[in-house]
Amino acid sequence: MRLEIPAARLYLKDVGKTYHFECPHCQYRAKVSGGADGGLHCEVQTVWCRDCRELFDVYVRLRRPAGAVDKVKFPGFFRPEVPPVVLCTGKPVRLVWKKFTPACPVQPGHFVEVWKEPGRCPRCGNFMEKQGLTFRIWD
Numbered sequence: 001m002r003l004e005i006p007a008a009r010l011y012l013k014d015v016g017k018t019y020h021f022e023c024p025h026c027q028y029r030a031k032v033s034g035g036a037d038g039g040l041h042c043e044v045q046t047v048w049c050r051d052c053r054e055l056f057d058v059y060v061r062l063r064r065p066a067g068a069v070d071k072v073k074f075p076g077f078f079r080p081e082v083p084p085v086v087l088c089t090g091k092p093v094r095l096v097w098k099k100f101t102p103a104c105p106v107q108p109g110h111f112v113e114v115w116k117e118p119g120r121c122p123r124c125g126n127f128m129e130k131q132g133l134t135f136r137i138w139d
Helices: 004-011
Strands: 016-022 029-032 036-038 042-049 054-065 095-099 112-114 129-138
Touching: 016 036, 029 054, 036 054
Parallel strands: none
Antiparallel strands: 016 029, 016 129, 036 042, 042 054, 042 112, 054 095
């Protein structure tokens, strides 16, 4: 029995995937994961913001330096469809997992619900269709 492959799977995590979702009735489109998904340094969850009537991928767990602040700040150039990356400065940094409650990236006070595929359109209520191919593979 070879132990290299099962042991490697413990350390190597799959990459996250983003898909195109489209409503056949109202033509609403979103580029989201379609549920819970994760990469090497973050885990995202697709949420439905009832106030914005949009689908977003938001961070639920993020691997950050040990001394980092607990609140995730969304900069002005923030695009919800692009997951974060951990920038390396060259010297080793101890990274720890931080958990976050799902919140709307537009306005944190908005009411959000977890959205899973197959799910309903946030605009008209019909079921959204997932395009077959992956739009983006991220780490």
